[in-house]
Each structure stands twice: as C-alpha cells, then as structure tokens.
Amino acid sequence: MSDDGGDASPPADRDHAEWLDALADGEGFALVCPAGHGSLPPRRVCPECGSPDLSREPLAEAGTVETYSVVHVPSPRFADDAPYATAVVDFGPTRLTGIVRDGDETDGPPAVDVGDAVAVEVGERATDDERLVVFRPAGGE
Amino acid sequence: MTDVRVAGVGLTPFGSHPERTGRDLFAEAALRAFEDAAVDRSDVEELNYGNFMGALAEHQGHQAPLMAEAAGVRCPATRYESACASAGVAVREAVRTVAAGDADVVLAGGMERMTNLPTDEVTEGLAIAADDLFEVRAGVTFPGAYALMANAYFDAYGGTREDLAHVASKNHANAVSNEYAQYREEVSVAEALDAPPVAEPLHLYDACPITDGASALVLVSEEYAAEHDLDASVAVTGTGQGTDRMALGDREHLARTPAADDAADAAYADAGVGASDVDVAEVHDCFTIAEVLALESLGLFEPGEGIAAAREGTTTADGDLPVNLSGGLKAKGHPVGATGGSQIAELTRLLRGDHPNSGHVPDAEVGVAHNAGGTVASAVVHVLEVAE
Numbered sequence: 001m002s003d004d005g006g007d008a009s010p011p012a013d014r015d016h017a018e019w020l021d022a023l024a025d026g027e028g029f030a031l032v033c034p035a036g037h038g039s040l041p042p043r044r045v046c047p048e049c050g051s052p053d054l055s056r057e058p059l060a061e062a063g064t065v066e067t068y069s070v071v072h073v074p075s076p077r078f079a080d081d082a083p084y085a086t087a088v089v090d091f092g093p094t095r096l097t098g099i100v101r102d103g104d105e106t107d108g109p110p111a112v113d114v115g116d117a118v119a120v121e122v123g124e125r126a127t128d129d130e131r132l133v134v135f136r137p138a139g140g141e
Numbered sequence: 142m143t144d145v146r147v148a149g150v151g152l153t154p155f156g157s158h159p160e161r162t163g164r165d166l167f168a169e170a171a172l173r174a175f176e177d178a179a180v181d182r183s184d185v186e187e188l189n190y191g192n193f194m195g196a197l198a199e200h201q202g203h204q205a206p207l208m209a210e211a212a213g214v215r216c217p218a219t220r221y222e223s224a225c226a227s228a229g230v231a232v233r234e235a236v237r238t239v240a241a242g243d244a245d246v247v248l249a250g251g252m253e254r255m256t257n258l259p260t261d262e263v264t265e266g267l268a269i270a271a272d273d274l275f276e277v278r279a280g281v282t283f284p285g286a287y288a289l290m291a292n293a294y295f296d297a298y299g300g301t302r303e304d305l306a307h308v309a310s311k312n313h314a315n316a317v318s319n320e321y322a323q324y325r326e327e328v329s330v331a332e333a334l335d336a337p338p339v340a341e342p343l344h345l346y347d348a349c350p351i352t353d354g355a356s357a358l359v360l361v362s363e364e365y366a367a368e369h370d371l372d373a374s375v376a377v378t379g380t381g382q383g384t385d386r387m388a389l390g391d392r393e394h395l396a397r398t399p400a401a402d403d404a405a406d407a408a409y410a411d412a413g414v415g416a417s418d419v420d421v422a423e424v425h426d427c428f429t430i431a432e433v434l435a436l437e438s439l440g441l442f443e444p445g446e447g448i449a450a451a452r453e454g455t456t457t458a459d460g461d462l463p464v465n466l467s468g469g470l471k472a473k474g475h476p477v478g479a480t481g482g483s484q485i486a487e488l489t490r491l492l493r494g495d496h497p498n499s500g501h502v503p504d505a506e507v508g509v510a511h512n513a514g515g516t517v518a519s520a521v522v523h524v525l526e527v528a529e
Contacts, residue, residue, distance in 0.1 A: 016274050039391070040275060047386065067296065067395050069288035070341045071280060075265040078280050086280045086340075088289055088390045095390040097279045114296045133279050 015042035020131055024122035028059040030093040038093030062138045063089035065116040070109055080127040085109035089118055089135055096120060098133030110137060144363035145239045146373035149178025150486035155354040155474030156323040157256040163199055164211040167252040170355035171212035178359035186244035188218035189235045191227030191251025192478035194266045198254045214248060224270035225427060227251055228356060229481025229512030229521030235360050236380045245365040250357035253476035263351050270515040272388040284348055286389055286516045288340035291430040293395035298445030302342050305429035306333035307451040309346045309471055315458055316468025318497035323350055323474030347429040352474035356482030375489045379524030381407025389516045398517035401438035405522045412524035416440030420505035421491055423484040425513040426469040435511045458501045466491055466498040481512035481521060488525050
C-alpha cells in the first residue's frame with residue numbers, strides 16, 4: 001500500500017497455511033458440518049449453522065467454473081500477474097476462488113467459460129512469489 | 142416510537158479536493174446541513190459518522206471526535222465502518238436512536254478522502270473490504286468481484302455489456318444538472334462500450350470514479366420539529382439492514398444480493414409500504430451491474446428483469462421509476478464513507494422539490510435509498526416519505 005505500513009504483509013494464519021499445504025500435496029479439503037455445510041479454515045464453528053462438529057472432507061477431483069473475470073487493472077500485489085483470469089469454482093462441499101492458468105501465460109490468461117472443468121493446485125504470484133490458489137483446465141496442459 | 146424527520150442535508154461537491162483534509166470536507170458538509178436545518182448546534186445529542194479507509198488514506202484513526210470538532214458539536218461521537226455502507230449504517234443508527242426517543246437531534250453522515258492515493262493503492266484499499274484470506278490473496282479486486290457477479294448474472298439470466306452501458310449513460314445524463322456531481326458530462330452508450338477493460342465484462346465507464354467528499358444530515362424527532370417550527374417535510378419512515386457471508390464464493394447465489402433483499406424487506410415493513418409504492422430510488426451503483434442487482438433486491442424488478450430497465454427507459458429520468466436522478470455513484474461520485482448519507486441527502490432534496498432533477502418526479506411521495514458494503518455482504522435500505 002503506501003510507503004508507511006502498506007507494504008507490511010497481512011498476518012499469517014496457521015490453519016489457512018496448513019490448508020494450502022494440504023492443497024499443494026493434492027489433499028485439499030473442506031470443513032463440513034453434520035448438516036452438510038462446507039467451509040474453509042480457520043473455523044471453530046460452521047459459519048452457516050454454528051455447529052462445532054466439523055470434519056475434513058476431501059475436495060472433488062475437478063471443480064466447475066461458476067463465474068470468472070479477466071482482471072486488467074490489478075492491485076499492487078498482482079502488478080506483474082495482470083491480466084489474469086480469476087474464477088469462482090464449485091468443488092462440492094465448498095467453492096474456491098483463485099486464478100486460472102494453463103502453464104503458458106505468454107499470450108495472457110487462458111480462455112475460461114462458465115461450466116468449464118478445472119483442477120486445483122497451489123501456485124505462486126508472479127509479483128512476489130506469495131502462494132495462491134491456481135486452477136488448471138482439466139485435461140489440458 | 143416517534144417519526145424521524147430530515148431537518149437538513151449538506152454535501153460537499155464530490156470530486157477531487159487536493160490540499161484539503163477530511164476534517165475540512167466534513168466541516169463543509171455539516172455547515173451546509175445546519176444552515177439547511179436551522180437547528181441549533183448545541184441541541185445535537187449524538188454524532189454518527191461513517192468512514193472506511195481514513196487510516197490508510199489520511200493516517201487518521203479515531204476520526205469521530207475530530208469530526209465533532211469540525212462540525213462544532215460537543216456530544217458523544219462514534220465512527221461507523223461498514224466499507225461502502227459506512228454512512229448507511231451511521232444514518233441507520235441515528236434513525237433508530239431518534240425513533241426510540243433516545244435523542245431529539247442527531248448529526249449523521251460520513252467522509253472519504255481518496256484521490257490523494259495513487260489508483261493502484263485505492264484499488265488495494267478498496268479490496269480490503271473483501272475476504273483477505275480467500276479473495277484478496279486470490280487476486281480478487283473490487284471491480285473484479287463485481288465482474289464475477291456480472292458474468293454470473295449474464296449466465297443465469299442473460300444480458301450484455303450494452304445493457305450495462307445504458308445504466309452508465311443514464312446516470313451520467315442525470316448528473317449533468319447536479320451541482321454536487323463529480324462528472325457532469327454525458328457519456329453515450331457507444332463511448333461506454335469502447336472504454337478500456339478494468340475487469341471483464343466491466344470496462345472503465347461501468348465503474349464509479351475515485352472521489353473525495355462528505356455528507357451530513359440533521360435528523361430530528363417529529364416533536365422537536367414541531368416545537369421549533371422547522372421546515373422538515375420529509376420523514377425517514379423505514380430502515381433495514383442485512384448481512385451476508387463475507388466472500389462472494391460463499392453466497393447462496395452469485396448473481397443476487399440477499400443481504401439487500403433482507404434490508405429492503407425490513408425497511409418496507411418498518412415503513413408500512415411495499416415496493417409498488419416506490420416513486421423514486423437512489424441505489425448503490427458502484428458498478429453498473431450493482432444497480433441491476435439493487436433494483437431486483439428492492440423488489441422493483443423481478444430477478445433477471447433489472448438488466449433491461451435502463452435500456453428500455455423504465456429507470457431513466459423520464460421513465461416510470463427514475464433511478465439515481467442524482468447521477469448515482471457512477472457519475473456523482475463515490476466517496477466511500479460518505480455515500481450512504483449523500484443518497485439520503487439527494488433523495489430528501491428530490492422529495493422536497495429543491496433538487497435540480499425534482500421536476501422529473503413532481504408527485505413523488507415515497508423514495509428508497511439502497512447502500513451496499515463490499516460485494517453486498519452489508520446492505521442498508523431506507524424509506525423516505527413526504528410527511529406534510
């Protein structure tokens with residue numbers, strides 16, 4: 001942000017970091033309550049119904065793009081990543097928000113459409129190497 | 142419960158105010174509101190003040206006492222923060238305080254200073270209204286989030302960029318005569334379509350500008366207005382608020398705004414009116430698609446029908462239901478923490494008959510104001526009526 005404090009990183013969150021580790025290992029999960037509501041860590045209770053009884057359920061192998069946008073004007077933390085395609089993807093018990101990449105971003109982000117199947121992994125921001133959720137078109141590399 | 146009257150409204154011109162601090166902007170709006178109200182400052186019992194990013198933009202936290210000084214009032218003063226709905230929640234608490242009989246006179250409004258920051262820092266500053274862990278770190282910007290909603294809407298109901306361009310063109314046309322508006326130039330549908338992309342499908346003219354400005358309202362009880370023989374013909378008869386999951390991806394529906402549905406339902410019930418009674422509306426069009434979503438949440442259009450409202454002329458100045466006669470956030474400007482107060486100021490002027498665009502709604506008796514925070518994780522709706 002500004003010279004005075006804006007460059008400070010947001011605080012780390014151990015549960016979120018552990019969740020990203022699991023995602024990177026191909027073991028991504030959602031927290032699911034007995035009523036079937038899915039959420040992501042850190043959670044002490046289900047955000048929909050307040051149940052403290054949360055279990056880890058694996059994410060679906062592939063998700064479905066529910067909506068997307070190609071972002072041309074980024075925040076400073078994504079300055080070297082733009083233009084990029086951001087998407088909200090349904091993975092069964094929960095949706096994930098991330099960036100769609102196909103491994104060759106030289107001509108800009110890959111074409112994305114609602115209903116596309118994608119896999120999820122952990123990638124890095126081009127701007128500062130911070131980890132982020134990345135979607136890959138399923139079946140295409 | 143007493144009726145809450147709008148005794149006076151004050152705005153700064155919206156736009157770029159270099160070399161002025163937020164305290165000076167709010168002082169100007171408050172001064173204008175007191176002049177309009179003819180209420181003695183010493184009668185003010187509370188100040189409810191909205192501000193979103195003052196700590197980032199001005200290095201100034203704890204702004205409420207500062208703004209009480211700037212307005213020349215000495216009373217309990219509190220800052221309210223609810224992203225772009227900060228002033229909306231500040232006004233709502235003022236309305237509830239007066240309605241409950243806890244105070245006869247409350248000063249409410251808000252201020253935002255934004256243009257001193259470079260555009261990329263404003264982009265990042267606004268993004269903090271989204272979920273940091275799961276949205277901001279995944280590249281979601283504020284325009285990007287509304288772009289996600291726009292594409293979800295197009296997929297669910299249909300609609301095109303051209304439909305959205307009609308919303309932009311309409312609101313720019315409305316701003317031309319408004320002396321407080323930031324952009325008082327017409328923008329054609331073709332110009333809006335040709336503008337560069339920000340986050341597809343949203344382009345430059347789908348987005349509101351970056352704005353400095355302040356709003357202030359003097360709200361009084363009906364009894365106080367009568368005792369002091371005030372000219373306060375407009376009443377706030379209904380208030381409602383809704384909250385949704387913070388992250389867009391956690392919402393029940395990506396192309397609807399249930400928090401605003403809840404706020405509207407509560408406000409209409411509070412006022413004892415229905416959507417069909419509404420004659421004029423000021424809604425939170427931070428992006429063109431946001432106006433469409435607002436119209437549907439307010440029950441003014443069915444889901445999927447709001448997208449065509451501007452193109453078909455229903456919501457234009459000469460239409461059956463004029464929307465954003467002020468120019469909206471789109472053209473009047475969006476000083477984030479001031480916007481909710483400015484909408485009520487504009488609606489009051491429209492209903493009193495002293496707004497430059499009042500001639501488009503000469504018989505209007507019921508107005509509705511819709512103010513949203515983030516991607517509508519927060520929403521506030523107020524109903525205003527001509528009381529006498």
